[in-house]
Amino acid sequence: MSATAPLACKPGDYKSETKPIWCPGCGDYHVLMSLTRAMATLGLPPEQIAVISGIGCSSRIPAYTSCYGFHGVHGRSLPLAAGLKIVRPDLAVIVASGDGDGYSIGGNHFLHACRRNVDLTYLVMDNHIYGMTKGQPSPTTEPDFDTALTPGGSGVRPFNPLVIALASGANFVARAYSGNPLETANLIVEAVRHPGFSFIEILSPCVTYRPDQRAWKDLVHSAPVEATDDAARAARRLMTDDGFNLGVLFRGNRAPYRPATDAAPCDQIELEKGFEI
């Protein structure tokens, strides 16, 4: 009997039967399209991929894929994903989040996930607003963005997640725009293949609470410089860019975190005894 080659999966094979319920026009539809295309390009079967998320519009994405998924606690997707990757290093672990879940509620985990450099791919669908809860300002909302909840704007300076990722030790930093799904898919492929913590900020418009973001498609442009492996240089570029540079901005060469392998195997019964009151 001759050996048969495994059948290559197509993007549609990574989609579940569950239909997305995002608002029509939402950038997250494009991100889902990019993600499934990236998975097909990577050639990994769905059972070798885990998609982990927190809470928010963007965090619905695991349900729309046929891979392993976990829709976790608000802001806690990264520690959950790191734990999974450490015990199942054979899986490709992709983490999905939004600017509220990832930068505010999960902001502290973001810093330490970058620092630990576990081999994860972190996709943050940034729309500069809390869309699911009807439009409160997030950490990336412009200070003068006027809402009923923040008349005249919040007056709070937004932070720069890419600079923070660099400063905290992320090993791969890129920016994408959801409306360019092919380019975004290519970036996801590269991020998954790059060892260590890979972070992609995906500008993904919220057409319901930020219809002005439809203009992003005319503002985004390819980064005018090649990616660097010098974090300080990358940070300087990011501090002065216009927020719409797309592409890989930093490729580090730090070794990813790996747990010590010489530890004694854990006995579950002994472990449970340790928690007995």
Place this chain on the structure above:
Amino acid sequence: MSDTPKAGAIDSPATLYAIAYEIETDAVERYKLLAEQMETHNNVELTRIFLDLARAEGLHAEEIRRMSGGLGVDAPHAAAAAWRSESPESADLGMAHYLMTPRDALLMALAAEERALAFYTGLTSGTTDTSVKKLAETFAEEEFEHVELCRRLLRRYPLPADAAGAADAGDPDPPFAVD
């Protein structure tokens, strides 16, 4: 949509067939996605229109497959992969809205078809390969027919007099009141 396709990268009819097929299958995927969105939001008329558009693009993809003979347009194609560009015929999903009308959908389709026409027309003048040029002209003629079809269909859905200037240019679901 972001990058202008480079004619020089399309150096043979096989490459152009593969790219054309990819463009059409991408269009099918997007229209199906839009149909699903409209179905979720119970916009029955738009669901039907987007499914019809998906079916039309699917037929076009099959036509390209048939024309290409045994070139295997749906197999991974290195030259087509190297042609790193968003599809010129992709419907702009960002312009979707749960209250969009058939007119909005047809305007979306028209814009996509016009981009595809511009792509193939640009290719006819940008290539020196006569076989690529001839094939690009065939595809351009096909896209021109699609553009004309969209324009004819649009005449059935004129802009409502009471919505002049609003539906096409601004918020399709304006608030009743502003705080």
